[in-house]
Amino acid sequence: MGRKRIILMAETAAFAVAGVLVTTSAVGMASAYFTTYTGAAGGRILHIGSGPDIEENFSGWTKTAIISNSADSGPVYVRARGFAGSEYSLVYLDETGGWTAGEDGFYYYNSILNAGEKTTALQVGISGIPEGEESFNVAVVYETTPVQYRADGTPYADWEVRLEALGTVSE
Numbered sequence: 001m002g003r004k005r006i007i008l009m010a011e012t013a014a015f016a017v018a019g020v021l022v023t024t025s026a027v028g029m030a031s032a033y034f035t036t037y038t039g040a041a042g043g044r045i046l047h048i049g050s051g052p053d054i055e056e057n058f059s060g061w062t063k064t065a066i067i068s069n070s071a072d073s074g075p076v077y078v079r080a081r082g083f084a085g086s087e088y089s090l091v092y093l094d095e096t097g098g099w100t101a102g103e104d105g106f107y108y109y110n111s112i113l114n115a116g117e118k119t120t121a122l123q124v125g126i127s128g129i130p131e132g133e134e135s136f137n138v139a140v141v142y143e144t145t146p147v148q149y150r151a152d153g154t155p156y157a158d159w160e161v162r163l164e165a166l167g168t169v170s171e
Helices: 003-035
Strands: 046-047 053-059 062-068 076-083 089-093 097-101 106-111 122-127 141-144 169-171
Touching: 053 097, 053 141, 062 141
Parallel strands: none
Antiparallel strands: 046 169, 053 062, 062 122, 076 106, 076 141, 089 122, 097 106
């Protein structure tokens, strides 16, 4: 055999080995991907307990939100915010003066919400609606935090407070 033929056979063998290695490594990754799938069935009911709840009413292009605190809940601070996507701008209306706009986009209820009480109405409307539009989708999200007290007894809201035990899971 000539020297050129031996070199050509060695190059061919090297390419074949490289091809086998690349193919084998790709198959291993694909196999790992498909073996990570698993199915699940069944479910559990999560009982969070009683706490604040929201009432929403619609009138024209305005949604009115009133948050109520349950009778067996502790005092809380409340904040709320509307979301409608980027194509519409929202207008907030507070006819009673019970809410204050925050710099973070939330509206803060000015009073502590005690057990069994309700906030005043916060109205969230859409402006700049194109003619002929017949429906809208505004989500009002509210959050509550338990009232905290300083050493001198002054109440304050700490929106970073996390509740320890929210509820139970039943089978």
